[in-house]
Amino acid sequence: xxxxxxxxxxxxxxxxxxxxxxxxxxxxxxxxxxxxxxxxxxxxxxxxxxxxxxxxxxxxxxxxxxxxxxxxxxxxxxxxxxxxxxxxxxxxxxxxxxxxxxxxxxxxxxxxxxxxxxxxxxxxxxxxxxxxxxxxxxxxxxxxxxxxxxxxxxxxxxxxxxxxxxxxxxxxxxxxxxxxxxxxxxxxxxxxxxxxxxxxxxxxxxxxxxxxxxxxxxxxxxxxxxxxxxxxxxxxxxxxxxxxxxxxxxxxxxxxxxxxxxxxxxxxxxxxxxxxxxxxxxxxxxxxxxxxxxxxxxxxxxxxxxxxxxxxxxxxxxxxxxxxxxxxxxxxxxxxxxxxxxxxxxxxxxxxxxxxxxxxxxxxxxxxxxxxxxxxxxxxxxxxxxxxxxxxxxxxxxxxxxxxxxxxxxxxxxxxxxxxxxxxxxxxxxxxxxxxxxxxxxxxxxxxxxxxxxxx
Numbered sequence: 001x002x003x004x005x006x007x008x009x010x011x012x013x014x015x016x017x018x019x020x021x022x023x024x025x026x027x028x029x030x031x032x033x034x035x036x037x038x039x040x041x042x043x044x045x046x047x048x049x050x051x052x053x054x055x056x057x058x059x060x061x062x063x064x065x066x067x068x069x070x071x072x073x074x075x076x077x078x079x080x081x082x083x084x085x086x087x088x089x090x091x092x093x094x095x096x097x098x099x100x101x102x103x104x105x106x107x108x109x110x111x112x113x114x115x116x117x118x119x120x121x122x123x124x125x126x127x128x129x130x131x132x133x134x135x136x137x138x139x140x141x142x143x144x145x146x147x148x149x150x151x152x153x154x155x156x157x158x159x160x161x162x163x164x165x166x167x168x169x170x171x172x173x174x175x176x177x178x179x180x181x182x183x184x185x186x187x188x189x190x191x192x193x194x195x196x197x198x199x200x201x202x203x204x205x206x207x208x209x210x211x212x213x214x215x216x217x218x219x220x221x222x223x224x225x226x227x228x229x230x231x232x233x234x235x236x237x238x239x240x241x242x243x244x245x246x247x248x249x250x251x252x253x254x255x256x257x258x259x260x261x262x263x264x265x266x267x268x269x270x271x272x273x274x275x276x277x278x279x280x281x282x283x284x285x286x287x288x289x290x291x292x293x294x295x296x297x298x299x300x301x302x303x304x305x306x307x308x309x310x311x312x313x314x315x316x317x318x319x320x321x322x323x324x325x326x327x328x329x330x331x332x333x334x335x336x337x338x339x340x341x342x343x344x345x346x347x348x349x350x351x352x353x354x355x356x357x358x359x360x361x362x363x364x365x366x367x368x369x370x371x372x373x374x375x376x377x378x379x380x381x382x383x384x385x386x387x388x389x390x391x392x393x394x395x396x397x398x399x400x401x402x403x404x405x406x407x408x409x410x411x412x413x414x415x416x417x418x419x420x421x422x423x424x425x426x427x428x429x430x431x432x433x434x435x436x437x438x439x440x441x442x443x444x445x446x447x448x449x450x451x452x453x454x455x456x
Contacts, residue, residue, distance in 0.1 A: 030334045031370070037327025038374025038430050039381065045320045045426045046382035051389070052313045053422075054415030056306070063298055064275060066149070066237040068109075068267035070285065072097055072295045088292050090263050096288040097266055102274040102281050105141035108263040110134030110251030115183040116244065117226070118174065126172060129185065132244045134251025141269065146235065146245065152176055153233030161232035163245040169234050176234060181226040182246070184254040227254060268295075324430045331370050332437035335363055339441045346445060363442040364435065371434025375427040382423075389414045
């Protein structure tokens, strides 16, 4: 008379639970260590992957909130083309860009290096090379975006107003209303080299003092007049790059551009639905741009950076998964130890009529139980750690351990994204590994001779 499958499963499960039941033996200790290993592996994997994915998403948000989605810039004009022809003017490129489906706003800009000179609240004069971006006050979309980033003051580019980052202002004792002087850097290298050449000629007595002073005056005259700026607001973007935003016409003056004919480029922002699928717009943008104008998307600008983050995340995934693999080997070692320790009992069960499949399933059930308990505990603890991650960060910071320092990453809190698809892969992978770890001891049980086991 055959036994029902339910009875076979119940018997195997009964044996598995009996062997896993703590009895204050070293086997039980190893079993608990195996479960703890699986729990730790799943916990660390879930937390690290969530934080790294959150960091990548947060970086994308900072870039998309702070920088244009598409940079349109002038390239080489066709041979023999007139740069003042209406077809090649930036106004033409601006209107064509606005007509592309999916483009939300378009605005001209100036961007480059300038030299800032200023006096902080401590009275010390300082100079610093900074990146500037010139924008028009009449571009309402740009003004609205900058207003959203404001921490203090207001956005006013109608005359000489400018915006600086709050981090830069705090580091240099600057406040809203303070004055700055902006110098162009385009001619500084030539001027400095000219000074060195004049000094060398003077020391070698090739020129007299009068000629030397005349050369110095000539070089000094080449330094363009500074443009006065007034800080009207402080912004917080979270970006590691400090940019000075100033009126477009001042940027054109610093680079000696004609007010009507030249800008560095056009900044485009696209609708939210197209931001992460911006490649679909590249064909339409290429057709819309007039000759001599090209473009680069935000993904093109930061391709290497995001590729490096993605590779780090994949490598971290692989490395941390070995923790779970080691825990699976520990589970296998535990069950092999049980197999050797329980040879006599297994022989008795076989002699009394227990089938090989029943005892094999007992060991496979052990691996499944260890995997299920460890994966569940690891997943649950990971959710708890992620929920209190910022409180934990502050607690560690109070004790001198700094995780994701704000001055380095520009992040007020630790970002995290709950990717439940990745969580499912991690927990299922841990469960499968622990189940596979039960196959070697199960194979040993299947080959066990009852008579030899009882005799020994």
